[in-house]
Amino acid sequence: MKNFPIPTLIFFLLFSTISISQNAVQDSIMLKKIYNSALTDGKAYDWLDYLSNEIGGRLSGSFEAESAVKYTEAELKELGLDKVWLQPVMVPKWTRxxxxxxxxxxxxxxxxxxxxxxxxxxxxxxxxxxxxxxxxxxxxxxxxxxxxxxxxxxxxxxxxxxxxxxxxxxxxxxxxxxxxxxxxxxxxxxxxxxxxxxxxxxxxxxxxxxxxxxxxxxxxxxxxxxxxxxxxxxxxxxxxxxxxxxxxxxxxxxCKTWDDVASYNVIGEITGSQFPNKFMVVGGHLDSWDLADGAQDDGAGCVQSMEVLRLFKKLNYKPKNTIRVVLFMNEENGLRGGLKYAEEAKRKNEKHVFALESDSGGYTPRGFSLETDAANAQQIRSWEPLFRPYLIHLFDEGYSGADIRPMKENITVLAGLQPDSQRYFDIHHSENDTFDQVNKRELELGAATMASLMYLIDMHGVK
Amino acid sequence: MKNFPIPTLIFFLLFSTISISQNAVQDSIMLKKIYNSALTDGKAYDWLDYLSNEIGGRLSGSFEAESAVKYTEAELKELGLDKVWLQPVMVPKWTRxxxxxxxxxxxxxxxxxxxxxxxxxxxxxxxxxxxxxxxxxxxxxxxxxxxxxxxxxxxxxxxxxxxxxxxxxxxxxxxxxxxxxxxxxxxxxxxxxxxxxxxxxxxxxxxxxxxxxxxxxxxxxxxxxxxxxxxxxxxxxxxxxxxxxxxxxxxxxxCKTWDDVASYNVIGEITGSQFPNKFMVVGGHLDSWDLADGAQDDGAGCVQSMEVLRLFKKLNYKPKNTIRVVLFMNEENGLRGGLKYAEEAKRKNEKHVFALESDSGGYTPRGFSLETDAANAQQIRSWEPLFRPYLIHLFDEGYSGADIRPMKENITVLAGLQPDSQRYFDIHHSENDTFDQVNKRELELGAATMASLMYLIDMHGVK
The missing domain is CATH 3.50.30.30 (Glucose Oxidase; domain 1)
Structure with a gap:
């Protein structure tokens, strides 16, 4: 059980049997920086603490959901992104x-x-x-x-x-x-x-x-x-x-179903330095059920997605493509936010090249579930040695995520973060989906893993 | 995120690019049975419930440690093993x-x-x-x-x-x-x-x-x-x-250190059908610190090791070699049990071919940490495709475990179960190492992973 400091990593990459380019060395250094920053000065856990313990369960149309919109919008603005805005969407309102x-x-x-x-x-x-x-x-x-x-x-x-x-x-x-x-x-x-x-x-x-x-x-x-x-x-x-x-x-x-009410997807972006009109999305859903905090479903996915952009700003990484974090509203009982984002992207003819979702809990990341073609799947798998020091090994074909799927017809690569799944459904949608179920490091490792894939796709493009 | 039923598994193995023998098909079926049984009718969790909640913290020399000796001896006898006994060992006694x-x-x-x-x-x-x-x-x-x-x-x-x-x-x-x-x-x-x-x-x-x-x-x-x-x-x-x-x-x-007191390693075995005088050991340590139940450290390793032998009995698998479960006493503050077992094995000139320890918590298993030579490491890694459906991917060289290490000079292959490590030290040796920290499925997956490696080494031998 040894650690992999940067020099060892480079050595490993240089002398391993796979073909190694200067890129791979540069990439391995960047991934190390991403993981280090997430694990030592990350903000995901503090954000999740606030969402879970100060705001609480965020069922669509509730006061708490609106509080979460305002809070995350303000926090994204704090990061100094190029643009932060709210995308209006009508959502169902059901109360228990x-x-x-x-x-x-x-x-x-x-x-x-x-x-x-x-x-x-x-x-x-x-x-x-x-x-x-x-x-x-x-x-x-x-x-x-x-x-x-x-x-x-x-x-x-x-x-x-x-x-x-x-x-x-x-x-x-x-x-x-x-x-x-x-x-x-x-x-x-x-x-x-x-x-x-x-x-x-x-x-x-x-x-x-x-x-x-x-x-x-x-x-x-x-x-x-x-x-x-x-x-x-x-x-x-x-x-x-x-x-x-x-x-x-x-x-x-x-319980009662009321008329639909106005709500929002919360969006922030770093504008691309080379391809400002190509978009890469990372997101989770801001709404949750009402029986608990929704810390794992999907507070975790939201703060991990926010952390991806924080990491890029912190590490002074200027993405080639425009990178957007989208905190989708109403995944749980309507998917209106995911549908609205896809609809607007299509209407504005925005070219989306990649979307990544985290909606399976903030447990130790194991890899990704990919919806893409053979060429892109192969490219992503070729990065496996870069992920190995972080114990990320799954690059399976499978379901990406509910909120990004409506974009599928217009996007080549969709991916879902695959965390360890054993504990998730024990607490999912119940009174036990609370902040204390989240381990800080597991959450941070997930965010770093997402940032790493976003970085690699931004650097090397999609096929 | 698909399941792998047996036919799919066989298909996968038959048509994968690695060379596949009839053995691999048989092995894949056996592993599937092991995991199924552990996840659907396992006993590890109930044993751990008793050790944690009925007995509690088991510091060497304490009343609780002696209760745990009696309880696990009785439970091993219930399994219908060929032999169950207590190996005397003097241990330090320190009280808080x-x-x-x-x-x-x-x-x-x-x-x-x-x-x-x-x-x-x-x-x-x-x-x-x-x-x-x-x-x-x-x-x-x-x-x-x-x-x-x-x-x-x-x-x-x-x-x-x-x-x-x-x-x-x-x-x-x-x-x-x-x-x-x-x-x-x-x-x-x-x-x-x-x-x-x-x-x-x-x-x-x-x-x-x-x-x-x-x-x-x-x-x-x-x-x-x-x-x-x-x-x-x-x-x-x-x-x-x-x-x-x-x-x-x-x-x-x-706190006070008293004179050493008598205690025991608890041992059970299934006698080998072909090589009764070749021994394979699986174990954890029965003692724990006194501030909590010691559910993760190392109640989990004990019940997982017991479960390996239960699985073999339940699946009617007759091992070629003699398979021993050893619940070591006094790992925490003296290692007397591990030293005693190695000393006795040497004294009796017992040929040990393999030892596997679980002492890193009962979290989701990721693989093994191996102390062996290149030939055996290669053989174990060649089984990776068999483990893939169970998301086991780590076969690293590294530290095996404190209790089996004293046997190192007389044994070719030592291994430690490597579970996910993120949560372990949050609770390790503190008042928070309690039963509620253990997830039933994670514990069971660990036991199945251990049984699978024991089975493969028993079937195919060491180099």
Whole structure:
């Protein structure tokens, strides 16, 4: 476990078997400077402290979201960028209302409290709540098989766990998330009066995890309330249902969808010294869910993206291309910010060459997930030796990120930072996504890794 | 971010550019089974829960250490191993006594409490404590330069921080730890009456970190009390010293070293089907410091090592060589268990072919640190494609582990599990090394990674 000081690094690069140019030596020195600065005088952690602990959860349309817009705009201005501005975007406004309340009721009327939370976008229950028998299913196929006869008038309980044997927890999340997103829409077709969804987490605990859901095109009178139940609660309910299939579940929530409200993407840029009209974007999303600070999802991605531009200013690096940080609004329940940025970029005919997103938490970076063609993927992989001293080794093809994807048709290279994924979904969208879950160095290493790729693409261009 | 089911894996291996044998296919299937079992029906986390929350901190010679011996012996017997036994070893017994107490005193007698803890092995202060002026130094060279004139009668404050720009925090720890280990011995030479050492942590907080220290060969009357001060406390004291160089520091501790007591290494084995007289060892250390549960240091390594043998039994894998789990006693303040095991192995002329240690925390595994020759290093690196689906990529030469190192002269391949290192020293040897710091999946992935290497070496032998 040795450190790699600059001379050793140069030596290593000079005498390694890959072909080495003067560029690679220069690049290795620049990467070392980037990592050093991020780890010794970085600002990401302090910014995240403020966003998490002074502002808090930043659900679109909330006072906190607007505070975060003002705060990050002011902080970007402090960096002395060439331009900082707000890009207006209309966003949905959904509020949770009072704390949800739920219990399981046995034959003799005995009650056990259950930990639930409304899913984002859900309609409320009636004022007095709803109480009904519960039908447990694993997936939509099972729902269809049971049909109207078995489901009408009942609460459908989607209880398919995330798959624990997958190494990337993001894959396990993807494999279970249709229950949350479309469960209510599907169950309503068979006459269900409410939906309970097992929280999307691999950790067994008592905290429910919220997240976006949709009723598709269903008319207002076919929209049924939907809630997440904690993983422990889901296991308990499932066990109890085997013993007492006729038990009843009661829940009450008074969430509400309001008219759309005005909000903003926060944007700052360093104008390119050679290609001012070519744009490279780095970003995360400024909004979060409301149950906690949203420190990992996605406060981390925002402050890491801001740190990329701070590092370039601090190291006096003048990018060839225009480098933009974009703090997108409303990723969680609408993606309006990502869509708006792409729409404006297209309308103004801005040539975007690269976009990088951080929206998988501020854990130790492992590499990147790339959406690009073979030539660009190969070029990025050729930089692997430069990243090796920082233990960055993943350069996989895969999903980049929700907010930059709307630009895909007009951009050659999209990338998502891939941090270690094991802890992320334990806290994601729950009351536990708080500042204390973030490790300062992990956050800083992520920012440095992002800055390094931005630098390399700025220096060497895309294919 | 795709999953790798077995068919895909086989396809990948068959058509990849490296030369692939039937062995590689069989190996890839076995690794998949190992990881699946660890992640879906593993026992490591439950064992660690018991060790941490039912037993607690396990300092050598304590009641808790003996409880841990009995508990792990019983659990190994539950696994149906071929042999489980206790290997007697005499260990030091040092106790902290009442909670340490310290303050900074200004010119007018105003006091500010400081968070300290005695270093392991330190002598106590006199009953009424000691109070003296403070001399801050960064290293032993500075100490020498100041000399007896400036140091005599004072408390020496070693305040060299761990280097934040190193990527492996273990290197940063190594670069700062001589202050803790030998600070008192060195300072006493110039007449210091006590030593304060900045806690070995990269995190700024209020928790002091203990750890082993030594007086070398100094006679009893030249042994001065030594304590760690929290990182926040160290910064505060250092700032204050610049303003008020004549401030005084008071501290009181009543730790004590007792006569050595009897204890044990806990050992279990699956006897080899082909080479019963060739031994492969996997282990961690059962003792811990006393300020917390020692969940990461090194409860994690113990339960991971136990899990390796559980996995082999569960998957009905009959190793060719004899596979031993060894839970070493007294790594923290004496290494008696590691020395005893090596001594006995030599005495009995047991041929050991491989030893693997986990003593860097149960965080996401990144790979291995290898102490071996070029041929074996090359063979291990040739297995990298098998490990790739599990995001294991580090096969570096480096330090293996304290407990297996005494066997080095008689063993060809030593390895240490390399988990992600960013969070480890934040909690290491402090009150924060508790069960809640351990992520279940990270712990399980580490165990599976260890079992995979044990399996591959068992199957293919060493060079």
């Amino acid at each position: 209302g009072f704390k949800e309340y739920a219990y399981i009721e046995g034959d003799a009327g005995e009650k056990t409290i259950a930990n639930i939370c409304a899913l984002g976008g859900s309609v409320p229950t009636p004022n007095l709540g709803i109480k009904a028998e519960v039908v447990e299913v694993q997936n939509f196929e099972e729902l269809e098989k049971l049909g109207k006869e078995k489901i009408e008038g009942k609460i459908v309980f989607f209880n398919r766990p995330m798959q624990a044997d997958l190494i990337h927890t993001g894959s396990a999340y993807g494999g279970a998330s249709n229950q949350r997103y479309s469960g209510a829409e599907q169950a309503a077709k068979y006459g269900a009066i409410g939906v309970l969804v097992r929280s999307l987490s691999l950790k067994m605990d008592d905290s429910p995890h919220t997240g976006a859901m949709s009723y598709g095109d269903a008319p207002a009178n076919q929209r049924i309330p939907a809630a997440a139940i904690s993983t422990n609660g889901a296991e308990y309910l499932s066990t109890l249902l085997k013993l007492k299939p006729n038990l009843k579940f009661y829940f009450k929530q008074n | 006594g009442f909670k340490e107490y310290a303050y900074i005193e200004g010119d007018a007698g105003e006091k500010t409490i400081a968070n300290i803890c005695a270093l392991g092995g330190s002598v106590p202060t006199p009953n009424l404590g000691i109070k003296a002026e403070v001399v801050e130094v960064q290293n032993f060279e500075e100490l020498e330069k100041l000399g007896k004139e400036k140091i005599e009668g004072k408390i020496v404050f070693f305040n060299r921080p761990m280097q934040a720009d190193l990527i492996h925090t273990g290197s940063a720890y190594g670069g700062a730890s001589n202050q803790r280990y030998s600070g008192a011995e060195q300072a006493a030479k110039y007449g210091a009456i006590g030593v304060l050492v900045r806690s070995l942590s990269l995190k700024m907080d209020d928790s002091p970190h203990t750890g082993a220290m030594s007086y070398g060969d100094a006679p009893a009357n030249q042994r001065i009390p030594a304590a760690a001060i929290s990182t926040n406390g160290a910064e505060y004291l250092s700032t204050l010293l610049k303003l008020k160089p004549n401030l005084k520091f008071y501290f009181k501790q009543n």
